[in-house]
Amino acid sequence: MHDNEAVVELRGITVEFPGVRALDGVDLTLRRGEVHALMGENGAGKSTLIKALTGVYTPTSGRVVVAGSPVAFTGPADAQASGVSTVYQEVNLAPNLTVAENIMLGNEPRRFGAIDVRAMRRRAAELLARLDVHVDPASSLGAHSLAVQQLVAICRALVVDCKVLVLDEPTSSLDAGEVEKLFTVMRTLRDDGVAILFVSHFLEQIYAISDRMTILRNGRLVGEYRTADLPRRELVHLMIGSSFEDLEKLGDAPRREQAAADGAEPLFQAVALGRKGSIRPFDLDVHAGEVVGLAGLLGSGRTELSRLLTGTDRADAGKVLLDGRPVRLATPRAALRRKIAYSSEDRKAEGLVGDLTVRENIVLALQADRGWLRRLPARTVDEIVDRYIAALDIRPANPAALVRNLSGGNQQKVLLARWLATAPRLLVLDEPTRGIDVGAKAEIQRLVAQLAADGMAVVFVSAELEEVLRLSHRVAVLRDRVKVGELVNSDDVHLGDVVDLIASGEAS
Amino acid sequence: MTRVQAIVRHRLFWPVVALVALLVANTIKNPTFVTLRVLDGHLFGAIINLLRQGAPLLLVSLGMTLVIATRGIDLSVGAVVAIAGAVGLASVAGAPDPGSLGAVLTAFVLALAVCVLAGMWNGFLVSVLGIQPIIATLVLMTAGRGIAMLITDGQITTVTSAPYKAIGSGFWLGLPIPVLLAAAVMAAVALLTRRTALGLLVESVGINPEASRIAGVGSRAIVWTVYVVCALFAGLAGLMVSADTMAADANNAGLFIELDAILAVVIGGTSLAGGKFSLSGTLVGVLVITTLTVTVGMMSISPSVTPLFKAVVVIAVCLAQSPAVRERLAARRRRAASTAAAAAEVAA
Amino acid sequence: SSGAKAGDTGDAAGGSDGDLISIGFAQVGAESGWRTANTKSIKDTLTKENGFDLKFSDAQQKQENQIQAIRSYIAQGVDVIAFSPVVESGWDAVLQEAKAANIPVILTDRAVDTDDDSLYVSFIGSDFVEEGKRAGEWVSENLGTEPINVVELQGTTGAAPTIDRKKGFEEATKGNSNITVIDSQTGNFTRAEGKQVMESFLQAHDDIDLVFAHNDDMGLGALEAIEAAGKVPGKDIKIVTIDGVKDGMTALSEGKFNYIVECNPLLGPDLADIAKKVVAGETVEKRIVTKDEAFDQEGAKAALPDRQY
Amino acid sequence: MGALAGVRPRAVRSFRLDRRYLPVLGTLVVLVLMLAVGGGRYDGFVSGRVISNLFLNNAHLVVLAVGMTFVILTGGIDLSVGAVVALSGIVAAVSFQAGLPAAVVIPLVVLVGSVIGLLVGVMVHVFGVQPFVASLAAMFLARGLCYVLAPESVPIRDESFVALSSWSVQFGDGWRVTSAVVIALVTLAVAVWVLQRTRFGRTVYAIGGGEQSARLMGLPVARTTVLVYVVSGTCAGIGGLLFAMYSRSGYSLTGVGMELDAIAAVVIGGTLLTGGTGFVAGSLLGVLVLGLIQTIITFEGTLSSWWTRIVIGALVLVFVVLQRGLMGRRTT
Numbered sequence A: 001m002h003d004n005e006a007v008v009e010l011r012g013i014t015v016e017f018p019g020v021r022a023l024d025g026v027d028l029t030l031r032r033g034e035v036h037a038l039m040g041e042n043g044a045g046k047s048t049l050i051k052a053l054t055g056v057y058t059p060t061s062g063r064v065v066v067a068g069s070p071v072a073f074t075g076p077a078d079a080q081a082s083g084v085s086t087v088y089q090e091v092n093l094a095p096n097l098t099v100a101e102n103i104m105l106g107n108e109p110r111r112f113g114a115i116d117v118r119a120m121r122r123r124a125a126e127l128l129a130r131l132d133v134h135v136d137p138a139s140s141l142g143a144h145s146l147a148v149q150q151l152v153a154i155c156r157a158l159v160v161d162c163k164v165l166v167l168d169e170p171t172s173s174l175d176a177g178e179v180e181k182l183f184t185v186m187r188t189l190r191d192d193g194v195a196i197l198f199v200s201h202f203l204e205q206i207y208a209i210s211d212r213m214t215i216l217r218n219g220r221l222v223g224e225y226r227t228a229d230l231p232r233r234e235l236v237h238l239m240i241g242s243s244f245e246d247l248e249k250l251g252d253a254p255r256r257e258q259a260a261a262d263g264a265e266p267l268f269q270a271v272a273l274g275r276k277g278s279i280r281p282f283d284l285d286v287h288a289g290e291v292v293g294l295a296g297l298l299g300s301g302r303t304e305l306s307r308l309l310t311g312t313d314r315a316d317a318g319k320v321l322l323d324g325r326p327v328r329l330a331t332p333r334a335a336l337r338r339k340i341a342y343s344s345e346d347r348k349a350e351g352l353v354g355d356l357t358v359r360e361n362i363v364l365a366l367q368a369d370r371g372w373l374r375r376l377p378a379r380t381v382d383e384i385v386d387r388y389i390a391a392l393d394i395r396p397a398n399p400a401a402l403v404r405n406l407s408g409g410n411q412q413k414v415l416l417a418r419w420l421a422t423a424p425r426l427l428v429l430d431e432p433t434r435g436i437d438v439g440a441k442a443e444i445q446r447l448v449a450q451l452a453a454d455g456m457a458v459v460f461v462s463a464e465l466e467e468v469l470r471l472s473h474r475v476a477v478l479r480d481r482v483k484v485g486e487l488v489n490s491d492d493v494h495l496g497d498v499v500d501l502i503a504s505g506e507a508s
Numbered sequence B: 001m002t003r004v005q006a007i008v009r010h011r012l013f014w015p016v017v018a019l020v021a022l023l024v025a026n027t028i029k030n031p032t033f034v035t036l037r038v039l040d041g042h043l044f045g046a047i048i049n050l051l052r053q054g055a056p057l058l059l060v061s062l063g064m065t066l067v068i069a070t071r072g073i074d075l076s077v078g079a080v081v082a083i084a085g086a087v088g089l090a091s092v093a094g095a096p097d098p099g100s101l102g103a104v105l106t107a108f109v110l111a112l113a114v115c116v117l118a119g120m121w122n123g124f125l126v127s128v129l130g131i132q133p134i135i136a137t138l139v140l141m142t143a144g145r146g147i148a149m150l151i152t153d154g155q156i157t158t159v160t161s162a163p164y165k166a167i168g169s170g171f172w173l174g175l176p177i178p179v180l181l182a183a184a185v186m187a188a189v190a191l192l193t194r195r196t197a198l199g200l201l202v203e204s205v206g207i208n209p210e211a212s213r214i215a216g217v218g219s220r221a222i223v224w225t226v227y228v229v230c231a232l233f234a235g236l237a238g239l240m241v242s243a244d245t246m247a248a249d250a251n252n253a254g255l256f257i258e259l260d261a262i263l264a265v266v267i268g269g270t271s272l273a274g275g276k277f278s279l280s281g282t283l284v285g286v287l288v289i290t291t292l293t294v295t296v297g298m299m300s301i302s303p304s305v306t307p308l309f310k311a312v313v314v315i316a317v318c319l320a321q322s323p324a325v326r327e328r329l330a331a332r333r334r335r336a337a338s339t340a341a342a343a344a345e346v347a348a
Numbered sequence C: 001s002s003g004a005k006a007g008d009t010g011d012a013a014g015g016s017d018g019d020l021i022s023i024g025f026a027q028v029g030a031e032s033g034w035r036t037a038n039t040k041s042i043k044d045t046l047t048k049e050n051g052f053d054l055k056f057s058d059a060q061q062k063q064e065n066q067i068q069a070i071r072s073y074i075a076q077g078v079d080v081i082a083f084s085p086v087v088e089s090g091w092d093a094v095l096q097e098a099k100a101a102n103i104p105v106i107l108t109d110r111a112v113d114t115d116d117d118s119l120y121v122s123f124i125g126s127d128f129v130e131e132g133k134r135a136g137e138w139v140s141e142n143l144g145t146e147p148i149n150v151v152e153l154q155g156t157t158g159a160a161p162t163i164d165r166k167k168g169f170e171e172a173t174k175g176n177s178n179i180t181v182i183d184s185q186t187g188n189f190t191r192a193e194g195k196q197v198m199e200s201f202l203q204a205h206d207d208i209d210l211v212f213a214h215n216d217d218m219g220l221g222a223l224e225a226i227e228a229a230g231k232v233p234g235k236d237i238k239i240v241t242i243d244g245v246k247d248g249m250t251a252l253s254e255g256k257f258n259y260i261v262e263c264n265p266l267l268g269p270d271l272a273d274i275a276k277k278v279v280a281g282e283t284v285e286k287r288i289v290t291k292d293e294a295f296d297q298e299g300a301k302a303a304l305p306d307r308q309y
Numbered sequence D: 001m002g003a004l005a006g007v008r009p010r011a012v013r014s015f016r017l018d019r020r021y022l023p024v025l026g027t028l029v030v031l032v033l034m035l036a037v038g039g040g041r042y043d044g045f046v047s048g049r050v051i052s053n054l055f056l057n058n059a060h061l062v063v064l065a066v067g068m069t070f071v072i073l074t075g076g077i078d079l080s081v082g083a084v085v086a087l088s089g090i091v092a093a094v095s096f097q098a099g100l101p102a103a104v105v106i107p108l109v110v111l112v113g114s115v116i117g118l119l120v121g122v123m124v125h126v127f128g129v130q131p132f133v134a135s136l137a138a139m140f141l142a143r144g145l146c147y148v149l150a151p152e153s154v155p156i157r158d159e160s161f162v163a164l165s166s167w168s169v170q171f172g173d174g175w176r177v178t179s180a181v182v183i184a185l186v187t188l189a190v191a192v193w194v195l196q197r198t199r200f201g202r203t204v205y206a207i208g209g210g211e212q213s214a215r216l217m218g219l220p221v222a223r224t225t226v227l228v229y230v231v232s233g234t235c236a237g238i239g240g241l242l243f244a245m246y247s248r249s250g251y252s253l254t255g256v257g258m259e260l261d262a263i264a265a266v267v268i269g270g271t272l273l274t275g276g277t278g279f280v281a282g283s284l285l286g287v288l289v290l291g292l293i294q295t296i297i298t299f300e301g302t303l304s305s306w307w308t309r310i311v312i313g314a315l316v317l318v319f320v321v322l323q324r325g326l327m328g329r330r331t332t
Ligand SMILES: Nc1ncnc2c1ncn2[C@@H]1O[C@H](COP(=O)(O)OP(=O)(O)OP(=O)(O)O)[C@@H](O)[C@H]1O
Pocket: A017, A018, A020, A021, A022, A040, A041, A042, A043, A044, A045, A046, A047, A048, A049, A089, A395, A396, A405, A406, A407, A408, A409, A410, A435, A437
C-alpha cells in the first residue's frame, strides 16, 4: 500500500439539477497506482461525481485538478485526451457498429488517412482476449448480450494508455468468472501506476480489489477510508446510516421448504417450448408460491428462456399451459392479460420509458392492461405510486421526476414497481438486482420471498449464483442455450453443486 | 426563480412573443386589423378571418401532433385534404338536389369515410408491415392527388350548395363555423388524450416502442388509430377547404399543408423524435404560421421575399426557444462564477 | 424519319401500324382546368383513327421529368415530339439530342428561350402579351373614363404567362392616367390562393374598383372573397380575367365577372395538322397563334351553351 | 470459480452480419426484377440507351441522395436540398450572365451549398433546433434568395460551361456517359470511402446509433454533426451544378419536392430514418428505382395525369413491400 501522489483531486464539487442538488461539496482524491472504490447507496451521487469529473456535467461549484493543474473538461473526449478513460454506468456504445469498431472508434489504426480495418480487428481481438472474451470482432455489437457489451465497453477504455481509469458499475452484469478476469486486468494496470476509480454494489468485490474508498451519502461526503481499516458492517453503516444487524435480518430472508406439494398442479407449464436460433425446446414447471431460479453462464440462454415464457419472443415450438389449460402467448400483451409479467434485464432499452415520469412508468403496464379508455383514476394512481415509492424506497420520492434522471438503481426499482403493480400470477425477473445497492438488494430479495409466500410464482434470473440459490425453491440450469438440468434446492445444496451441473451438464 | 423568469422560460414564451409581434405589426400597418364589426349578426374582421383561415391547418396539425408523438410522420395529409374535397363535392354534385341538407350530410359522411380508409391504409403500412412512416405516407401523398383527380376527372368540380358552403364560410352564434368546428375538435382531442389514458400510451409508444410493447401496450393498435385520426381530421379540413371556394381542386387543395402542419407542431414544442406532445403548443404554432401568411399579404410584401420572411421568423423563434442557448448562457455564468471562486481561493 | 421502327410498344393494339404517325407528347401536368382541357383536346385528336400513335406523359410540373420523357421518346424513336415546356429556358441540350436523332419538335402553348430556332419546327399557342393587352384595352376603354384603383392577381412567379400578361396589361393601360394599379401579388393561378390574396387586398385597401386576374380560377377565388366581405362582385368591384373556362364564363354570364379574354386550350387539331405536314416533309410556319376571342357579359351568355370545357 | 470462466463464443454470428446488407440486396433484387418485367413488356426497354438515360437523367439526384445519406445516418434530415439546387443553379446562371468565368462560377456554386449546409448544421448542433425545422428554414431562405436573384428562368450560354456539360463518351449501342454522370459517380465513390474508411464516417454511424452514447464514447459529436450538414449542403451545391448542366439554365422553381425524392431514394435504398444503418450504395439503387419508375411511366405512354401519380405511388409501394418481404420481418 503506497501513498502515492494524487493524480485526480476533486474539491468541493457541487452539482445541481433543476430542483435537485445531486452533489454537495464532495471531495475525492485519486492516487497513482491505487484502486479507489466510490461507495454509496443508489442515488448517492456516484455517477454524477464521475460525470462531473469527466466534463459531462459542469459543476455548480468546486474544482477539478488533474495531475496538479486545474482543468474543466468539456466532455469525455477532452477527458480522454488528458488520460482519463471512463466506462459509464449503463452501456453507452453504438449497437449498430461492430464489436471491433466500438472498441477502437476514435483510436483506429490508420493507413494513408483510411482506417486499416484488418489492423483494427486484430487490435480489438487482442484486447478482447485480454479479458478472455471470445466474440467475433466483426460481429455487430447489438447482437450480443448486455454482459458482452459491458466487457466491450471495458475494452474500449483500455485502448488508450490512460493515467486514470474510471469504472462505473462495470461488474453489475458480469458473472464471477468475468469479474475475476476484470480484476486481473485491473491489478496489472494498478501495478503499472494507473489510478482506478471503481464503483460496485458488491461488497466482496470492493474488499477484493480496492485499496481505499470514498463514501457518499445523499450527495454528501461521508469520508475517505483505507479498505483494510474498515470492517464491512462499519462500511454499510456509513453508507446507509442504519446498522448492519438490521440489514442482516433483511438479508436472511426466509427460505421456505418445497412450497408446492409434488402432486399439485403447476400454475405454469412450458412443454417443449423453443425457438430456432435462440433456445432449444425445454420443459419448465412453475408452481404458485414457488421461486424457480435460472442458473447458467453468460450467454447460456437465461434471457432467451425468460422471453419465451412471457411472450416477449414468439416461440416456434412447443406450448404453454396455464392452470393446465393451453394458452397462446403471442405478445407480451397477451401474457399480461393472463397476469404473466416480464421484467427485462436491459432496463434502458426494454424496460423504462425514459422521458416519462416515475408515476407514469409505474402505472404504464397496469394502464395498458386496462385499455386506454378506462383511465386509472388519479387517486388510485397516487395510491399505487406512493405505496411503491415507499415500499421500494425509490429516491427521490418524487412521482413527477423523469425516470431518465433517476440513478441506475432507482430506475430498476421503478421497473420492479411497474410489474408488481399489475399483481401478476407469474413474475419473470431477469436480473432484477443489477446495479442495486446492498440495502435495496436485500429489500428486493425479501420482497421476492414475500411475494412467493403470498402465492405468486416467480422465475428469478441473476448473474449472482448465491442469490439464486438463496431465493429459489428449484434451480433450472442452462448451458449453451439448452436446459441441461434441474435441482431441487434445500439446505444441503451448495454453490458447488450448481457449478458442477453447469460444467458437466448432469443432474446431481 | 422569479415569476418573470418562469414565464420567460416557458416553452411557449417565444412563439407567443412572435405571434404578438406579428399581430402588433399588422395593427400598426393597418389599425382596422384589430377591429371587429358585426354584420347581419355575424362577427367580421381581420382577426376572425385569420382564425377562419387557420382552422383547416389546426385540424391537420392536431392529427399530425398525435402521429408525431408516436414517432411517425404523415406526409399524405395534403393529398387527403384533396381527396375529401373531391369526394364531398363530387357526391353533392351527383345528388338530385345539391342544396338539400340530406345530400350534403351524405357527402360529408362519404368523404370522411373515404378519409378513414386512407388513414387505415397508412396505419396498416406503418404498424403492420412496419414500413417507415415517411415512405409509407409518401405512397399516398403521391397517389392520393391522382385519386382525387380521378374522382373529379381532372376538372375543378364546382357546385352551389348552401349547406355545404356553410362548413367553410358559414356562421353560427356569430362565429365562423370552421373556427367552431376546429375548436370543438381540439377540445375533443384534448379530452380524449388527457382524460383517458390515450395520451400516456401514445407518448410511451413514441418514446420507447420496445419497452412499451413489453409493458403490454397495444402499440400496433395505437399507431394505427393515430393515423386514422390524422386522416379523419385532414378530411374534415379538406371539406372546409373545398367549401371555402366551393371547388374541389385536386391539384392545389392542401398543397404543402403537411409542411405547415409539421412546422406548427414543432414550433409548439413537440419533438419529431416522438414522445411528449403539446396540443396548446400546436395551437400556438398554427396561429403563428397563419398570422405569418396573413401578415405577408397585409404588408404588401413582394411575393419574392415571402419565403425569406418565413425563414427569418422560423429561425428567430427556434433560436430564442432553443434550450441549448439558455443552458449555454447559464453554464457560462456558472463557469465564470466558479473560476472566480477558484481564483479567490488561490489568492487566499 | 424512319417510320418503320416507329415504337410499336407491347400494348399497341392491332398488329402493324407502320403507317401511323408516332408522336410523343410531354405535357406540363394537370395543374388547372385549362390544362386538363388542353390534354383532352390533344388526346381526342391524336387518335389511331386520325392516323396517330400517341405517347403521352405528364411531367407533374417538373422540368427534369419532361426532359426525361423527351429523352425516352428519342430512345423509342418516335416520328414527332411535341411538348409544352414547363419553363422557358434549359432545353438546348435535349433538343439538340432530338435534332441529332432527326426527330422534329413542335412546341405547344409555351415557347422556349433559345438562340437556335432550328431546334424546333413550330410553336403553336396563344400570344400571352396580346391577352394582357386586350384585357387592359377593354378596361381602359370601358372603365378608365374616371379614376379607378386596380389590384392585380398574378400567376405563378416567373412563369411566361404571368410575365407576359402583366406586361401586356401594363402596356395597354399606361397611357391612361385614370388607372392606378395599387397592389399586385401572386395567387399562383389557384382559386384558394386567389381568395386568400384578395382577402388581404380587401383588408389593406378599402378603395378597390377592379380586379385583374391572370386566370379565371384566381378571379373566381377573388369573387368569393368579395362576396364574403359583403360587396357585390361585378358591380362594387369589377373583375377582368383571362382564360375562359366554363366556370369563368358562367360567372361572366351571371354578371359577376365583367370581361374575359379567352386563351384557347384546344390545340389538338392544330397540332395534328402541323405534325402531319412535318412528317410529310412540308414546310410549316414557325409561329402559329391560336385564335382567341374575348367576351363581355352578353357575349358569354351567347357562347356558354356550346362551351366544351 | 474456475469452472465458470469464459464467455462462450456465440453460435451463428456470421449470419447476423449479413443482415445489415439485406435491405440493399433486397433493393437490388427488386430493381433487377423491375428491369426484367419492363424488358418483357416494352421493346427496347433494356437497352444501352435507356439505361444510360437512367443515369443521365438522375445524376443530380444521385449526388443529393449521397449527401442526404450522411444526414440520415446521423438520424437527421435535410429538407433544404431541393431549394439549394435551385439557388445554386440560379447563382450559376446569374454569375455567367455577369460574365464570370467557369473556373470561378463552379466553385462558387458548390460553396453556396456548403454555406447553407453550415447554417443548418450550426442551427441543429449549436442551437439544438430540430433538423427538420432548421433545414425547412434553410429551404425557405434559399427559395427566397432564388426569387430575389431572378424570378424568371435564366439561360446559361457560357461556352466553357456548355462544353463541359455536353462532353460525353459514346460506346457500344447507345451507351453514353456524360460529364455529369462521371461527377456523380466520383462523388459517390468518395462518399463510400469516407463513410466506410474514415473516422468521420464511422462517427457518423456511431451518432446514428445513439448521440448520447457517442458523446460518452468521447467522439467528436459536435464537429461531426455540423460537418454532416455541410456535406449534404455541398452535395446539394454539386447537385445544383449538375442540374444547371442538365438544363443549362437556372430557375427559381427548380427542385420543388426534390428533397422528398432524395429522401425516398435513401430510404428505399435501405437506410433507416432513425439513423445508424444504411449504405450510400443503397441510395444509388434507390435513385435508380425512382428513375426506373419514371421510365416505365413514359414507356407506358398512355397514362393520364392522374393515373401517372397513382401508378408512381403504387410502384413505390410494390417496391418497399417487396423489399420488406425479402428482408423478412424484423422484431422491433
Ligand atoms: N440529469 C439529471 N437531472 C436531474 N436529476 C438527476 C440527473 N442525473 C442524476 N440526477 C439525480 O442525482 C442523484 C444522484 O444520481 P447518481 O446517478 O449519481 O446516483 P448513483 O450514486 O450513481 O446511484 P446508482 O448506484 O443507483 O447508480 C439522484 O437523485 C438522481 O435522481
